[in-house]
Amino acid sequence: MASSPVARVAGRIAVPVLGLFWLAVTTVPFLFMVMTSFKSQQESFSSSVWALPEALDLVNYRSVLEGPFLTYFKNSVMVVVISVVLIMLISAMAAFAFARMRFRFNDALFGLIVAGMIVPIHITLVPIYLMTRQMGLYDSQFALIGPYVATSLPISVFILTEFMRQIPKELEEAARLDGCGPFAIFFKVFLPLSGPGLSTIAIYNGIMLWNEFIFAYVLTSSTGTRTLPLAIWDYQGQYTANIPAILTVVTLTSLPLVVAYAFGQEKIVKGMMAGSLKG
């Protein structure tokens, strides 16, 4: 056809070559991370960085897991679970009002909330820090929940409102004829039918909050209250020279999401894309 044989062969070679090249670019840093985590501190200084570990030594993992790592982990799970549940409920309620209720300022208020997506959270940092101190919540896991839920709301309300607008009006009418009020319609019709939208916002916000750094860094200060991203920070502050131990912490911190990813890649990719696109 129109393309010359040379061009076609070049095309056929370029695809796997480029595909594998980027695979290397992506995996090399991870390879370095995992390989180093199996080395002793001594080994990491003396042998070449790219030498395989002498033995599959789990000593770094053991020592990290015996330390406060699990406390960080527990805090992360607690903060993220509570926040995500609240985000789902609160944004679904607001989305229901925006999608299906007629009231004054509906559009204006919706626009205002959605505009919240563009606010850089850094401007809220100092006032929230001062407010948290005043509320007596400073250095507690609960200090994080308010900012986490609030900063996730604009995007979540936006996604869910779009979603709920697609739910057929007939279902709502039928429920109303059965004598359901707004609350029954919300809980019995809209919430169950919003499953895919809710799972999108749960995945997106779950991952974002699991990785969140700055609020956690500013609003908590002790090991007992800090979340996983701070585990990395605290370890690297304490053991600057022990590269294998620090990379072990990095590996362990990333593991939960990698495991989750192994089970639901498509859903996670979709959720991350939807969240970031609209956010």
Place this chain on the structure above:
Amino acid sequence: MTDITTRPADGGAGGTALSLKTFAPAIFLAPAVLLLAVYLLYPLVDSFRLSMFDWNGLGSDARFVGLDNWKKLASDALFWEAAWNNILLAFFSVVVQMPIALVLAVVLDNAGKGSRILKILYFLPLLMSSVALGVLFKYFYDVTFGPLNALLDFVGLGYLAQDWLGDTRFALGAVIAVVCWQYIPFYMVLFMAGLASFPADISEAAKLDGASETTIFWKMKLPHLKGTIRTAIVLSVIGALRYFDLIYVMTGGGPEGASELMATYMYRNVFSSFQLGYGSTVASGMFIVVILIASVLMRFSKRYETEV
């Protein structure tokens, strides 16, 4: 609800049902509005208020200084250098990420079966926290123990080895490289979705008319992606203006401010120099810069919705 009168009024009970319905929107919106008012709107306003004080954040000796902090900000070279770095970050994010992401999207679009597993693996960096990546790449770039210099040495380019993060000439570039490394797959997936939405029968028809794959790409698929590319540019610029975590972890804004961004500069003023007042001015200034640039961008590129 949409229509209050559809429900038959049944005397007194109807009255309460009506008032319940009148208040229903308020009840459904209250939690969201309350939280946003407390954790987003109030802090926004409070930041501007604090920007007019001289205060170390500890005592009650906050001193009202009016617009002094703002005058200081206007002539604060460090702030404008940081803002400039944000703009460089935005510029290079777009210039580096978009072409590579587009090439990869086309490659995966043609890769057939292998594309799924590659896409999944490429996407991994996006799941990592920026602290994890920051620490990982800090060691990756390490001058003596870092694998990057070792790699350069290995391929005979040892003379290119550098103190990547410790050298004012390279620090910002080194950090931008990590940002690109993490986000290229994101834009790749975005472009793949755009390519997938290109109607197959149109490219079939073009092929029958003798058009080559290359022609189809440049003349038909690329124009089809225009909206997606615009969305990608807006996202990456806005992201670059608000960047903090990765840079804070990798360089702290250094050396000598070489990789300082507006957000890291704000953080340093507040939590290292304890100038809460001036730090709030920096934060508010950053807010204004972000909103200005974002609204200009949005004006020039109507946001296109892309289904993934």
